[in-house]
Amino acid sequence: MKKTETRSVLLVGVGGQGTILASKILTTGLIAAGYDVKMSEVHGMSQRGGSVSTQVRYGSKVYSPIIGKGEADVLVSFETMEALRYLDGLKPGGKIVVNDYQMPSLPVLSGEKEYPDGIIDELKSKGPTLALDAAKVAKENGNPRGMNVVLLGALIQFLGITNVDWPAALKANVKPQFVEGNLRCLDAGMKLAKEIA
Amino acid sequence: MSKILMTGDEAVARGAYEAGVCFASAYPGTPSTEILENVGNYKEITAEWAPNEKVAMEAAIGASMGGVRSMAAMKHVGLNVAADPIFTFAYMGVNGGMVFVSADDPGMHSSQNEQDNRNYARFMKVPMLEPSDSQEAKDMFRAAFDISERFDTPVMFRMTTRVCHSKSLVELGERKEFDAIPYVKNRMKNDPVPAISRQLRVKMLDRDRRLQAFSNDCDYNYAEYNGSKKVGIVANGVSYEYAKEVFGDNASYLKVGMTNPMPLDLIREFRSNVETMYVIEELDPYMEEQIRAAGIDCIGKDKIPLVGELNPNIIREALLGEKVESIEYNENLVVDRPPALCAGCPHRGFFYECSKRKDTVMVGDIGCYALGGSEPLNAKDMAICMGSAFSLAHGMDKAFKVSGQEKTLVACMGDSTFFHTGINALEEVIYNDSHVICCILDNRITGMTGHQENPGTGYNLKGEPATIMDIETIVRALGVTRIRTVNPLKLDEMKAALDWAYQEVREGPVVLVTRWPCVLKKLSTEDRREFRQVPAQCSVNHDKCIGCKRCLTTGCPALSFDKYERKVSIDRMQCVGCTVCAQVCPKQAITKGARK
Structure with a gap:
């Protein structure tokens, strides 16, 4: 990443899905x-x-806290249809991480x-798309509520920001009893993104 | 010291702490609510929820007169409510420093209008500061108290949704304690009878002149000359960040952090150094008009929209003519996701029964119950502002008397809204005798803003026990004799109460109190005693379900209909077993059981 470049991530979903926690870990x-x-x-x-x-926007110096249409480098959607609702937020050629999880x-x-x-x-026809069933992955890793962290893991891998101590960032935002399960989910998300991408 | 990621609201709270503020008051309102919630975390500060913004402002003014640094916070429309005391306090000046926050909502994310409250600062002749990010929010809030004391004036601190709710890095400072300034009786300053106010007005105009000089010279208004002087940009608040995002080093900037009085000399000098000058601001041409009136030529609202919030794209397109490409997609693949009353919301039973009434005008108010107007309930005609439902209905009733239109007027507001200004509205109905069914939807909490205590809940902002104001006792004390309290989740009770009210309202005002806690409320000990709740959920017996969809008319988001099977199902994650759907089912196909 060039020193001056600011990157933008758009995380979307349905209230209660844990987008806020995922963004907190990401920003930490x-x-x-x-x-x-x-x-x-x-x-x-x-x-x-x-x-x-x-x-979430990051870089050497970030000005605007928000982006308009067509400006996100990555769109992460915690729910399938929401990905499409916010697709116009993505830069043409930007990447999509979408949860194969439908909330009517x-x-x-x-x-x-x-x-x-x-x-x-439709998403795949618009840009590089990583679709995963994060609920299933979370369950397989013994933490059914960890869907948001699976998606975060995939996002991190997708963004290529792997030089960060993510387990530490996770620990700073999660109660001690939930750390282990969430770490497994984070790892699983990252691995999956590596395999698919 | 390491930096911390904070919202603008959190940063203002931190600024209050560092400034040595001793008293803070507010009424919750998006996007300002989190300011007092966070101030409440500092044990050094007395932090309170007031019944409304006017009371919050008056309490803060009183604390200033009493000799300590004080603050009030509110959303933009809240300042309309609080305008009366602050306009006159602007004449009088402070003892301890006093700052009030106006959190505006361009784009109306969670508001009924997008008024630009910067106009208020000019109207009141009080200095106004506008931060662009969280660091500035903290630093400028702290500095606002110095300005307040130096110029003997309250200070308006104007924020917008994006400044309030965006997070950016903040370097913290230490708290500075101040000795309280002794209160000394001084009628010539503090008793604005006409003879005194005439003198205060002259003093205030002199202060305004001194503030103008300060504005041209203060740390918050400054020019940033970059390589290019071809384009100069005057910007305030978050618009400054957007402008930097778009133009970067390809323009020079005049950052206006103190926007009343405007630093017109500074802007004039800046103008003489740049070829073209843009004024970038959200909503009204507040800066632009003053700049133009001073004879300085600029480009502003002829290019920048007057409506809604800005963002970098809008500016890029407006000023550079560059259209940002976005991805087009098949919009038919997206279904709306409108907000809905929660599963188990006590308002559902009320609106369900109201929706079946004919020849009725339903006047609503500000709160979650605004959603009673959405499909499928569709039970509301109108609303306007906090605490207005009863008085609006009163006026309509008087008009119907003239026109002869025969409609029953039902008006509703929540418990917190009733305490806010609804009590006054009910006085109007009673005193001037109109035929209105006044409904108080008492869900035991201030709901929509995220659960703040109020005079009816028995706790204060700090979570300490407080006197519970009993709604029925208040209503009776105002002179209402026709009053009933019902559990709105029991539809037969709700229906019977409405039948009774529709009869009784022919004689005079009626009050119905629907009393059941918000489904998201963390119940207090008193709540648990009063509202016995066993964890439960409903399920549908598919052998009995005939697919008539009557339950769906309650608009509960836990219900879903399978159009191939023609059966309804209930989402176990969402259902709390309120049984409203079961009560409307004609085939008793829905039963309540223990929560699994």
């Missing part, structure tokens, strides 16, 4: 690695169930609309 690691970091959160009006997004929204739940098919194919 980036700060420890000596980057200037800014982070911006946007919440849906409802506490639960709304669409949420977090923006109210119009789908009520039977008024159908949860769309073919989202991951």
Whole structure:
């Protein structure tokens, strides 16, 4: 990475999925690695169930805490359809990490609309896409609630920022009893991204 | 010292701590809420939730008069409520330093309007500071108290959503303690009767002139000349960061951190050094108009939008004509994800029953219950501002008397909103006698802003026990005789109460209190005693479900419909067993069981 370049990560999902914790671990690691970091959160009006997004920007000197359309280097979506909702935030040619995990929204739940098919194919046609079933991976690693950390692991690998002490960053943000399970998830996410990419 | 990643709100709280603030008050409102939540973590500061912004402002003014550094915080529309005391306090000046925060919401992420409160500072003739990031938020907030004491004036600290809720690195400082300034009776300063205020007004105008000189010379307003003087940019707040992002070293900047009074001499000098000067600001042409009025030529709102927030792209496109490419995709593959009342929300039962009433006008208010207007409940006609539902309905009732339109007026607001300014609105209904069903949706907490205590909850901001103000007792004391309290999750009770209210309202005002705690509330000991709750959840017997979808009309996000099987299912993760869906099921297909 060039000294002056600022990189932008857009993390999106549904309220309650743990996007905030993932962003916290990400920013802790980036700060420890000596980057200037800014982070911006946007919440849906409802506490639960709304669409949420977090923006993390890092570089030698970061100005704007937010980005507009077409500016994210990487889009990480914790829910399948949300990836598409925020796709216009991604730079043409930018990378996508998408969780193969569907949370139907109210119009789908009520039977008024159908949860769309073919989202991951649509994403793949738009840019380098890593689709993974993070819920399954988290379960396999004995930590069903660690879906967010699996995705974080994949993101880190995807961004190529592996020169950071990520386990330390994780420990700084997670209660001691959850550290071990989450470390396994982080590792699994990174490995998976390495294999697929 | 290492730097810490902080939101602007956290940084302001830290600035208050370092400035030696002793008293802080606020009413919660996005994006300002976290300021007082964080101030509350410092044991050196008395931090309080006030019933409304006016009271918070008055309490902070009182603390300043009492001799300590004090602050109040509110969202932009909260300053409308608090405007009365602060306009006059601006005449009087401070004893201990006094700063108030106005957190504006360009783009209306969580607000009913996007008024630009910078206009207030000019209107009030008080100095205004605007930080661009968290470090500045902390440092400038601290410095604001020095300005307040030096110029004998309250100071307005104006933030926006992106400054409040974005995180950036902050280097911390130490707290500086100050001895309280003794209070000495001084009517010529503190008793604004007309004869005294006429003199104070003259003094204030003189202060404004001295502040103008200070603004041209202070640390927060400065020029940054880069290699290129072709383009000069005047910017404030987060717009400055966006401008730097877009132009980098290819422009020179005039950073305006103190935006009232404007540093017009500084800007004039800057203008003479650059070929073209842009003014980049969100919302109103607040700076631009003053710059132009001073005879300085600039480019601003003829290119920069007047509506919504800015971002680097908008500026790039507006000023450089560069359109940023974004990826086009098949939008048909995206279904809306509208916010909904939570599974188990006590408001659901209320709105479900209201939605079935005909010839009704439902006046709402500010809170989660705004969602009672969304599909499928669709039970609300209108709303305007905090605590307004009852008074709006009162006026409509009087108008209907003239027009002869026959509609029943139902108005609703939450417990915190009732304590905010709803009590006054209820006085209007009672005193001037209108036929309104006034509903107080008491969910035992200030909900939408993320669970703050209020006068009805029995605890204060610091979590200490406080006197519980009983809503029914207050309502009765105001003179209401027709009052009932119901559990809104019991639909038959709710329906019976509405039937009763629709009858009684022909005679005069009626109050219904729906009382059940917010499903997300961490229950207090008193709550647990009053609202016995056993962890439970509902499930659907698919042999009995006929796929009529009646349960879906409650708008519960835990319910889903399989259109091939034509059966409803319940998400076990979300369901808390409130049974509203079970109560509307015509086939008793939904039953409540122990939580698995």
